Amino acid sequence: MPVRLSGFLHSALGNRTSLQLLRPALAPAATASHQLEGTGLPRGERRRLSAQMNKNSSNIMALAPNTSNKRETVCIFGTGDFGRALGQKMIQSGYPVVFGSRSPQTSNLIPKEAEVLSHTEAAQKAAIIIIAIQRQHYDFLTPLAEILRGKVLVDVSNNLKINQYPESNAEYLAQLVPGAKVVKAFNTVSAWALQSGTLDASRQVFVCGDDMEAKQMVMDIVRALGLTPLDQGSLLAAQEIENYPLQLFPMWKFPIFLSLGLTAFFFFYCLIRDVIYSYVYENKDYSFFIAISIPNRICPVVALILLALVYLPGVLAAIIQLYRGTKYSRFPDWLDKWMLCRKQLGLVALAFAFLHVFYTLIIPIRYYVRWRTEDGIISKVSFVPCYVFSSSSFTSTTQHVELHKYM
Numbered sequence: 001m002p003v004r005l006s007g008f009l010h011s012a013l014g015n016r017t018s019l020q021l022l023r024p025a026l027a028p029a030a031t032a033s034h035q036l037e038g039t040g041l042p043r044g045e046r047r048r049l050s051a052q053m054n055k056n057s058s059n060i061m062a063l064a065p066n067t068s069n070k071r072e073t074v075c076i077f078g079t080g081d082f083g084r085a086l087g088q089k090m091i092q093s094g095y096p097v098v099f100g101s102r103s104p105q106t107s108n109l110i111p112k113e114a115e116v117l118s119h120t121e122a123a124q125k126a127a128i129i130i131i132a133i134q135r136q137h138y139d140f141l142t143p144l145a146e147i148l149r150g151k152v153l154v155d156v157s158n159n160l161k162i163n164q165y166p167e168s169n170a171e172y173l174a175q176l177v178p179g180a181k182v183v184k185a186f187n188t189v190s191a192w193a194l195q196s197g198t199l200d201a202s203r204q205v206f207v208c209g210d211d212m213e214a215k216q217m218v219m220d221i222v223r224a225l226g227l228t229p230l231d232q233g234s235l236l237a238a239q240e241i242e243n244y245p246l247q248l249f250p251m252w253k254f255p256i257f258l259s260l261g262l263t264a265f266f267f268f269y270c271l272i273r274d275v276i277y278s279y280v281y282e283n284k285d286y287s288f289f290i291a292i293s294i295p296n297r298i299c300p301v302v303a304l305i306l307l308a309l310v311y312l313p314g315v316l317a318a319i320i321q322l323y324r325g326t327k328y329s330r331f332p333d334w335l336d337k338w339m340l341c342r343k344q345l346g347l348v349a350l351a352f353a354f355l356h357v358f359y360t361l362i363i364p365i366r367y368y369v370r371w372r373t374e375d376g377i378i379s380k381v382s383f384v385p386c387y388v389f390s391s392s393s394f395t396s397t398t399q400h401v402e403l404h405k406y407m
């Protein structure tokens, strides 16, 4: 970038001035126009060049990799799946890694570039220590409290249940080692994804902590690993971050419950109308409709209702925006949630539509339908001559029409 900038200035101002101006281009924005003052250029031209230089210098800042900083040693406590995967990734990103283990001599599968030491020795070698150990084993850190004083401890742990403990694992760690700066991070990234490199869907790393500087150090590591840090605020946010991996299908609850509710409603409606009514008033047993005919009627109805619900919130949102005269105000909560689960509603609708296709395909192979079709043909052939004259055959034909609707 500096070379290109130099070329640009060279052509604009000539050899002498371009070399003088190359340095200010990398300096803070305000100095750019100042540096152009003595060049004797017209005022408009000076302003244009100054803007261009400021833009280029800010681009340089944003895009330049942080190569000048020497990577600091990172310590990882625990040589389990996650510790190893993270260690490997850090080594690939240029960090010297030292593992702290209970049994440094017997640790297998450790990346060969990494050192494996006892917890005490390893902790002394780094300012950042990643605790890749389950929460229930954290007590071993208490005797190390003095060594860990002032260090940045990164809690990566997850729980087996939502809100399993009264306080988050990170807060518990902060209580155990009061002198350390605890930061929560990496818990939403899996060891497998780190190892296989399939991080496309989960590049976000939620980071929280009370010490800004410590948080910044961890976020720098996250960026260096090619991931995206998301600052979630103070350590109080750790509980929520720890619950993220346990929230299976977070936006699916409403669509699933809604579709189950609609299915139940239409099932009972069809049951009463087609089976119970016929049984009570006509003394006919159509209970076998429950297996295929009724589900096949429910599926398209539910699919179409869900599909309508996918499009409806967009229309409501547009009406609200028109009514308020702005699109920069927040939607009501219910509409917000509804809009967020449109994708899931659409997918459930698609599943019901597929089910309808499936049922429709199996309908013709049912014995009852084959019998009905054949019976219909036979009755038409044998009763056509007397259709007009005989009242009994007329009854039979109307009954057939009646039956046809249940197919």
Ligand SMILES: NC(=O)C1=CN([C@@H]2O[C@H](COP(=O)(O)OP(=O)(O)OC[C@H]3O[C@@H](n4cnc5c(N)ncnc54)[C@H](OP(=O)(O)O)[C@@H]3O)[C@@H](O)[C@H]2O)C=CC1
Pocket (backbone or CB within 6 Å): 077, 078, 079, 080, 081, 082, 083, 100, 101, 102, 103, 107, 131, 132, 133, 134, 135, 137, 140, 156, 157, 158, 159, 186, 187, 188, 189, 190, 191, 192
């Ligand atoms: N696996 C994953 O995909 C993810 C895991 N995590 C979190 O990372 C942490 C580690 O998980 P993972 O690597 O899978 O677990 P592992 O069981 O594979 O490894 C845990 C490591 O902890 C150390 N350890 C075990 N018991 C004790 C103890 N009593 N005292 C001190 N150290 C002990 C051991 O290392 P050593 O023998 O070297 O002492 C062991 O290898 C957990 O908190 C987990 O929630 C977070 C995100 C994803």
Ligand SMILES: [Fe+3]
Pocket (backbone or CB within 6 Å): 300, 356
């Ligand atoms: Fe259909």
